[in-house]
Amino acid sequence: xxKTMTHKGxxxxxxxxxxxxxxxxxxxxxxxxxxxxxxxxxxGLLDVRNFREISSERYDDYDIALIEGSISRQDEVERLLKxxxxxxxxxxxxxxxxxxxxxxxxxxxxxxxxxxxxxxxMAIETLPVRKISDLVEVxxxxxxxxxxxxxxxxxxxxxxxxxxVTLPKxxxxxxxxxxxxxxxxxxxxxxxxxxxxxxxxxVCTSGKTPCLGCRGPAEEINMAAFLALVKERGLSLDxxxxxxxxxxxxxxxxxxxx
Amino acid sequence: xxxxxAIAIRHLSRVEGHADIHITVKDGELVExxxxxxxxxxxxxxxxxxxxxxxxxxxxxxxxxxCSISHALASIRALERAMEITPPLAAEQTRLLAMQxxxxxxxxxxxxxxxxxDFIGTSSVIPLMQSHPDLVRAGLQIKELGNEISSVSAGxxxxxxTLVIGGLSKAPDKQRLLQLRTMIQERKPALxxxxxxxxxLVMPDFSRETEFxxxxxxxxxxxxxxxxxxxxxxxxxENDYLLMTNEYTREFSTSKFTRLSRDSSVAGxxxxxxxxxxxxxxxxxxxxxxxxxxPICHNPFMNxxxxxxxxxxxxxxxxxxxxxxxDMDLQEIKTPYxxxxxxxxxxxxxxxxxxxxxMETDAAGHVVKADCVIxxxxxxxxxxxxxxxxxxxxxxxxxxxxxxxKLCEMMVRSYDPCISCSVH
Numbered sequence: 001x002x003k004t005m006t007h008k009g010x011x012x013x014x015x016x017x018x019x020x021x022x023x024x025x026x027x028x029x030x031x032x033x034x035x036x037x038x039x040x041x042x043x044g045l046l047d048v049r050n051f052r053e054i055s056s057e058r059y060d061d062y063d064i065a066l067i068e069g070s071i072s073r074q075d076e077v078e079r080l081l082k083x084x085x086x087x088x089x090x091x092x093x094x095x096x097x098x099x100x101x102x103x104x105x106x107x108x109x110x111x112x113x114x115x116x117x118x119x120x121x122m123a124i125e126t127l128p129v130r131k132i133s134d135l136v137e138v139x140x141x142x143x144x145x146x147x148x149x150x151x152x153x154x155x156x157x158x159x160x161x162x163x164x165v166t167l168p169k170x171x172x173x174x175x176x177x178x179x180x181x182x183x184x185x186x187x188x189x190x191x192x193x194x195x196x197x198x199x200x201x202x203v204c205t206s207g208k209t210p211c212l213g214c215r216g217p218a219e220e221i222n223m224a225a226f227l228a229l230v231k232e233r234g235l236s237l238d239x240x241x242x243x244x245x246x247x248x249x250x251x252x253x254x255x256x257x258x
Numbered sequence: 259x260x261x262x263x264a265i266a267i268r269h270l271s272r273v274e275g276h277a278d279i280h281i282t283v284k285d286g287e288l289v290e291x292x293x294x295x296x297x298x299x300x301x302x303x304x305x306x307x308x309x310x311x312x313x314x315x316x317x318x319x320x321x322x323x324x325c326s327i328s329h330a331l332a333s334i335r336a337l338e339r340a341m342e343i344t345p346p347l348a349a350e351q352t353r354l355l356a357m358q359x360x361x362x363x364x365x366x367x368x369x370x371x372x373x374x375x376d377f378i379g380t381s382s383v384i385p386l387m388q389s390h391p392d393l394v395r396a397g398l399q400i401k402e403l404g405n406e407i408s409s410v411s412a413g414x415x416x417x418x419x420t421l422v423i424g425g426l427s428k429a430p431d432k433q434r435l436l437q438l439r440t441m442i443q444e445r446k447p448a449l450x451x452x453x454x455x456x457x458x459l460v461m462p463d464f465s466r467e468t469e470f471x472x473x474x475x476x477x478x479x480x481x482x483x484x485x486x487x488x489x490x491x492x493x494x495x496e497n498d499y500l501l502m503t504n505e506y507t508r509e510f511s512t513s514k515f516t517r518l519s520r521d522s523s524v525a526g527x528x529x530x531x532x533x534x535x536x537x538x539x540x541x542x543x544x545x546x547x548x549x550x551x552x553p554i555c556h557n558p559f560m561n562x563x564x565x566x567x568x569x570x571x572x573x574x575x576x577x578x579x580x581x582x583x584x585d586m587d588l589q590e591i592k593t594p595y596x597x598x599x600x601x602x603x604x605x606x607x608x609x610x611x612x613x614x615x616x617m618e619t620d621a622a623g624h625v626v627k628a629d630c631v632i633x634x635x636x637x638x639x640x641x642x643x644x645x646x647x648x649x650x651x652x653x654x655x656x657x658x659x660x661x662x663x664k665l666c667e668m669m670v671r672s673y674d675p676c677i678s679c680s681v682h
Contacts (some may be wrong), residue, residue: 020557118301
């Protein structure tokens with residue numbers, strides 16, 4: 001395929017992109033193959049240099065690296081450092097990369113317990129789970145468990161055009177209200193919608209399932225007011241803790257709770 | 259032909275997760291053939307300890323990005339059986355529909371994105387968009403349909419939203435079900451054209467007799483729950499899954515191995531077909547006949563064809579499930595429950611084969627003990643043994659190392675391994 005394409009006469013460069021996965025379920029990479037009707041156009045914007053999950057061709061001359069997953073082994077640390085040296089833009093792609101994700105629940109248990117329970121008697125290497133920004137500088141965060149393909153498409157188009165990439169600053173409640181969904185607090189449930197960054201189109205709450213905060217905190221949230229709301233309604237603090245800890249995305253706010 | 263060579267494939271491409279293939283030949287003799295999974299373990303069984311039953315399906319679905327619905331439903335089934343909860347019929351039908359969508363999506367991904375490049379001789383699906391546009395279009399249409407079925411029935415295709423303990427958090431929208439039925443009808447020709455492409459292919463001639471394990475309920479092609487059976491005559495209760503799996507570790511693999519009556523066994527589309535072909539929709543049975551797939555088939559390359567046959571079945575089955583949901587009022591979708599102590603197994607047929615979740619709860623409904631046995635784990639032993647047999651056959655047929663490498667890669671891909679899932 002041609003390296004340079006044009007849109008209404010204006011030339012643009014395909015993004016030389018690579019995708020790498022670490023400790024994760026690979027569900028965020030899979031989203032790249034979703035939204036099938038726009039997939040050929042989407043791929044037309046990309047020069048895929050390295051993407052093991054779908055292609056046997058592997059080159060190391062990429063500009064943008066999508067990093068999926070968290071880090072939990074030394075060989076992953078080394079692989080990540082190498083990618084950081086090559087990539088002009090390193091993207092923490094998905095909740096595991098941005099915050100550690102559900103994998104972080106592992107950190108509540110000592111390493112010996114993990115190995116004894118799952119691989120008794122076997123020499124297995126594992127480290128406490130870390131998010132990507134604990135190890136290298138991250139240029140762009142795309143949160144979500146999984147990421148929302150429409151948001152990924154929007155960001156890729158911004159990168160091609162060289163325009164500013166932004167995420168919604170407001171909470172999930174805004175998107176939820178726009179769909180006239182019954183508030184889950186009214187149904188007696190704790191929902192993290194009021195404190196979580198929007199951009200998912202409130203997919204969980206519109207399915208009557210509480211938000212577990214996979215996109216991390218919205219900007220300028222009032223955690224103290226949120227906690228007061230939960231207490232005022234007499235809802236379970238154990239349930240609240242389980243939800244806030246689920247994706248490890250609210251770690252900096254957890255001290256406020258006491 | 260070289261008499262000495264070593265094949266060392268690090269992080270095999272076009273499969274989900276990280277695994278290596280090693281083959282060593284000295285003086286024209288096979289010295290070693292190894293299937294080594296090097297994926298990073300995540301320790302889900304330990305993470306699950308202390309988690310409330312209500313939250314469990316949202317955690318276990320994160321075991322796998324491709325078969326998240328199967329994981330959610332295996333946990334839900336285990337916990338509902340442990341806490342003696344019976345979901346309403348509408349929820350059961352909706353769950354079955356969600357399973358159809360997930361399997362269709364997963365099979366389409368494997369058939370068109372992962373396998374088709376091997377048959378055509380390209381490195382990925384991207385060049386096929388130019389060289390085989392009709393095939394790619396058909397593949398995308400089928401994959402999109404699978405995702406749409408899952409979205410309508412489970413709220414989202416990857417990491418479902420509405421599948422909860424007791425039933426559903428929200429019923430599928432009837433208007434969307436109607437649109438979905440039309441979409442299925444409109445996309446049948448795409449699947450037919452894909453079938454004629456695959457019928458033109460010649461599958462590598464390789465067979466090694468083995469044991470095929472799947473669910474069986476005697477009345478419909480298996481999906482959620484049932485007896486555990488094998489082609490060697492094993493027939494057990496769902497709760498007796500440990501007797502089916504006998505997991506053990508190998509020092510070169512972070513993914514475990516299993517065995518039943520022989521050294522290795524197989525789960526997946528071919529296993530389901532071999533055990534349940536009579537329960538396929540007549541159209542799917544006809545497709546199997548046209549594609550040369552007959553039970554009991556021991557050629558692992560034919561797993562790809564069994565998946566295609568299942569796609570034909572799924573389109574018919576999904577249409578029936580939609581019709582039955584449209585006839586219901588969809589008001590009663592969730593059984594209220596009080597958490598309690600208990601233990602049970604939930605087995606489902608994930609796209610890649612039988613998946614077991616075993617859950618034990620305390621009186622408050624928190625998980626005390628969890629165990630998940632993944633289909634790919636149950637295929638590791640067979641992949642490992644097949645590699646040895648295939649490499650030996652390639653030597654006898656005087657294939658060179660490049661040809662052997664390609665053939666071995668393709669054989670492993672035929673199993674559609676889900677490696678990060680197997681190293682949960």
